Amino acid sequence: MLTGKNFIGNTLSSEGEHTFKTFDPVKNKENKWEFKEASGSEIDEAARLATKAFKVYKDFTPSKRAVFLRTIAEEIEGLGDLLIEMYMAESGLPEGRAVGERGRTINQLRAFAILLEEGSWVEASVDTAQPDRMPLPKSDIRKMLLPLGPIAVFGSSNFPLAFSTAGGDTASALAAGCPVIVKSHPMHAGTGELVASAIIKAARKTGMPNGVFSNLNSSGIAVGQTLVMHPGIKAVGFTGSIKGGMALYKMAAERKEPIPVFAEMGSINPVVVLPRAIEEKGDYWAKQYAGSITLGAGQFCTNPGLILGLEGTAFDTFTDKLGRELEEIAPLSMLHPNIQKSYEESMEEVSSQIGTHIVASYEGKLPPNYAQQKVLSVKGEQFLANPNLHQEVFGPFSLVVKCKDASELKSILEHLEGQLTGTVLGEKEELETYGEIVDALTDRVGRIIFNGVPTGVEVCPSMQHGGPFPASTDSRFTSVGVSAIKRWCRPVAFQDWPNELLPPALQNNNPLGIVRLVNGLYTKDQSGPTSKK
């Protein structure tokens, strides 16, 4: 049952002074549980334990780490309805979503277990010696990825499970061989504690060192800041707002030892509607997009917040259809009163900009904390001139931009900030006709979609969730999919190291049977490089 305490390694701890509660936005009242914010000395102790645990954990075999991940998945399943109820009480999200997100969280953990068992992700590379090379002999050099050290993970508000305590950041860091300290999101501290208890149970069951995981409660920004500045922390994973992400990013750059911060900070996910998409499937896309804009009360980082098309009767008709579909959809509660308030404020801000018109706005009576779904429109010229219209409105909102021609549309894309996704709706031939537009969009995004909706982020090796700034702080990495593990490792080269003392991934006979780059060729060969001294 819930204790309201922090997990400092395996120990429940509540030394701090400050307490807080979570909030049920559907019932519009505080939840009963009281949480103790982590104290400075608890943060210190979590970091100390993580540093100590790292020395042991990093050397565990990949299969031992895989067992740990699989056991976490089982323990989360074992929380049963308790977890689902807590999730709903702290987020206002419906049961179906809770169950779905739990499934995603469990599948992520298992995907990383499979990655570890397969083993090739370490990018093993073997260059054997050439003692007779002229003018200088060549040493034997081998390289593979090794873990960075303790990682701080900041749970997101909008995914209490899949991007929080045991979400993608935690799963990928633990898979890499890094201990994790989670700064739990204050809006779902109870869900966080339950998941943390599952992780700790799994860690004990599978013989993981104390400190491989800690969970810190926090109600404000202090705990997170202290954590990021702690010398024991070697990298940071964050999902949330640009303001929050950039504050951590800049702090980390000012540390005595700067550390990488991978912050995924949201996006307006531009959608380009090409003429034939409307001609052939206008009704279909209007319905699909009304659904995508309002999905989960629009609280997805891949929510389509910007819909671009060429002005004219056809696009007007499509826009109207989109609006009517949107008004048909039953509104949903947002995650928290503060999020609902922010949504209203940013909607008002956008609505007050010159040239915006209301396309659709849900006008029925809304219970407290419910989101009023809305679509506005604006002319391309006005959008281009006004950066206030380029900001994310976190909620069931989208802005339709009516461009006077393809050249204006292209110019708008070129002036957009970096995005997680970009979508093109149309016929295949139009991708070539509007090649420059597609090119401009590709340059601004991490993932480009043809004839689909951006919501729904598949967990698979080919997924890219991250994009040019400010979609994320480092477009070279992803936070979803198994490649997310690459954020938490660094290559280490071993020169002339005795074969039997090398990590197994680098030994002559390839005992793990992984794909390696051996003297420039990719191979799973297990007979051993012949020219090794």
Place this chain on the structure above:
Amino acid sequence: MLTGKNFIGNTLSSEGEHTFKTFDPVKNKENKWEFKEASGSEIDEAARLATKAFKVYKDFTPSKRAVFLRTIAEEIEGLGDLLIEMYMAESGLPEGRAVGERGRTINQLRAFAILLEEGSWVEASVDTAQPDRMPLPKSDIRKMLLPLGPIAVFGSSNFPLAFSTAGGDTASALAAGCPVIVKSHPMHAGTGELVASAIIKAARKTGMPNGVFSNLNSSGIAVGQTLVMHPGIKAVGFTGSIKGGMALYKMAAERKEPIPVFAEMGSINPVVVLPRAIEEKGDYWAKQYAGSITLGAGQFCTNPGLILGLEGTAFDTFTDKLGRELEEIAPLSMLHPNIQKSYEESMEEVSSQIGTHIVASYEGKLPPNYAQQKVLSVKGEQFLANPNLHQEVFGPFSLVVKCKDASELKSILEHLEGQLTGTVLGEKEELETYGEIVDALTDRVGRIIFNGVPTGVEVCPSMQHGGPFPASTDSRFTSVGVSAIKRWCRPVAFQDWPNELLPPALQNNNPLGIVRLVNGLYTKDQSGPTSKK
């Protein structure tokens, strides 16, 4: 012949006000050529051209980019003795080194050409659709690395060719599909201009867009700062001092759009001498290390600046031998009077620390700008307590640390900052006996060497040149070896994209014949994933 002008794309330009000259440290006099520092508008124009060139250059086939790189190599060779003479006049380094470094530069360019022709470096990943998957269908998602955009490269002082104008940063960025703007190093602006002219000639010959390469002269920090802050620049490569690298790193983090700065900032490259190394091969290692410390007047980022052993007669004897060998070696000119002056100042700073003793010091008369090679010693306890002793002394210098036991040695390693390399000298069995020491050292370095010297950085796929901060700003990347290309790319995912419009690396039938991860399996198969819609 030398013009002293900047290359703004293909155009020689000299709009700036400020002029400067380079210096011949061996002749101890200014060189005759006069260089015009780049002006603000020239920097702007270089960035504008690079941004424009990027749109074309990024879509060139890998083999077209490979031809460009090979042609640069040929054109550099074609500069013949002129380049060698200029190199020597601007660095004081001997002819053999000049020729060797030219060879390395050319080989690097060719290594990247081979990488492009092989093609698998793009990390192509294909996950085919599962339209019947329950509860939700799965989209077709494919991912590969695409170039970031224009890159700023800061030439280093100590490698006028291999880490400068057409060095590893430039070669890897051009290979990735990124235009490059070089901020030429003021100490070898003439060498830089010659190499730049070779690159421009190659660009013209092979039909590259104007702006794919620019070369900016600079005498101070202003040109570099303007360049890094320019919105057209998407990433930075730097090799040099911690002060210089961190200034750029922090500036880049404060940009409206922060960009990655890969700065390789040097290292003291700890060497652990285990007891049996002295017993069995003390004379050999003393001679090897005297050579490694003084190689190129100690002006290598992998120079062994810290030699750690267990106190006692055996280590004293080894230290004395090392000192005697060092005194036998003929001193060399440093790269520039300023570098020689810095060397003297940092040596004095270290020598003035409590507990340091002179082991060896070249006492013959030195011509101007020559380096006085020196070895000091200090007790482990004093080293541990005094961070002033942990700083790099850039020159033919090393500090021997006599530790009272293995535990103190380990503690010293744990307290060291990040390093490019670490070396262990000993017998194989000692790697196990002193396992904790080896482990502590591995944790601090990018490359760990057994029974060798750290100087000499092989250009091969398994090389790692970069390490935990402050060896580099991002330990997850390398600046030497073909993996250096990974700094300048980002993964982009294509969802449900029409097969024939995908980049060739992602098309069904794998037209490039590269290694790809297809539905979780590594394969070069060209028959095409069967389940593609």
